[in-house]
Amino acid sequence: MYALVDCNNFYCSCERVFQPQLLNRPVVVLSNNDGCVIARSEEAKQIGIVMGAPIHLMEGIVRNHQVVVFSSNYTLYGDMSERVMKTLAGFVPQMEVYSIDEAFLDMGRLPYTNLLQLGVAVRETVVQHTGIPVTVGIGPTKTLAKLANRYAKKFHKDLGVHYLANRRLIDQALTATNVKDIWGIGAQYARLLTINGFETAADLAKAPADWVRTNMSVVGLRLLKELNGTPCAPWELEPPKKKNIATTRSFGQVTQDRSLLEEAIANHTATAAAKLRKQGSSARQLQVLIQTNVFRQQDRQYSHQIILELEVPSNDTPELIKYALKGLDLIFRPGYNYNKCGVVMLDLVNDSEAQMGLFDLSNRARGRLLNTALDALNKTYGKDTVQYAVQGFERRYRLKSNHLSQRYTTNFNELLHVWI
DNA sequence: TCTGGGGTCCTAGGACCC
């Protein structure tokens, strides 16, 4: 049996833990650059705030309902997530952290009748330890656990747990679930399925396998099996190494300034290089991309990307910055209002396997020591404590973040103050 | 004025090899 534990409106809940006066009020959290809504409290959902919508189109609702708006504070959410995961890990022999706010728990092989109670205990303990409310769905496959979780949110909101303990309960949940709400069914497949007469998960579960294979590839076939109770997804107890590592950002405002793009690219490269080192990888290719704002129809549009082959696989910050700036040089065109840029590390290899170049004369050992020292300092004293000059010091390209809360749990200067 | 960021997997088709 699998349990899918997911934090309710996670980012909003994190903010509320430290500002309990916001309970029962509409709260939203915005994407980077204060652009779109990426998390909503129940109250915000009820007054019609749409997921993913640009906040500037909702000024009316925000004003009329006194919606509390936050910029995203990933330092806080990441730390709260760790605390939740740590609590969950105490309940089961093995678990899989699926995303920042979700985890699959291994509930054992047999359908014990007391799994519902276990789910309730998980929920109570997490809220006691962290203040974050969670929902628990339990079923014989990951897909059914997801489905049970959704069902719990819809029909057992107060209990916050649902257990698909037998055939009848599974059928009931399948029938109550629209195909578009199945894990793995996106907008395209939902349309395809509806056109072909599949309305609910129960309909899909009975679909002919060859039709599913033809129209939805083997991914669909696996989904079909999972809906019918046969697990097809293996446990991923350790997060697998990333195969690509990207750092891209929009600017706070559009710019034509080349030096600003250079600074931004250098910074994104430094960030991506640190991510590479953290997972013990080196890149064989580096992609640089720049683009104008597609929403500004009055502007001439330009977007371009280039992939550079590295002579030797690398995760060395200054070396990668050199490549990235060369890439920028190759694709930059003056006179455009740029809005976004980024770098992607591709074709990653394990550090230990990185092949030395025949003519590679730079002193890699020294470079490694420097990077290690730099990572350690930045970890202890905060990101960008030590950096390269080319990264600039003003962060002139930085994004908007006008509604940022404190880093209550990770920064000594931003602790919550309590007066008694 | 203001529209996120970072990933994964699968398939078809072409290039290439023997």
Next chain:
DNA sequence: TCTGGGGTCCTAGGACCC
């Protein structure tokens, strides 16, 4: 005059996830 077939690798594009 007759002009194979099987395998692998790579890439672009499409689908999905949070």
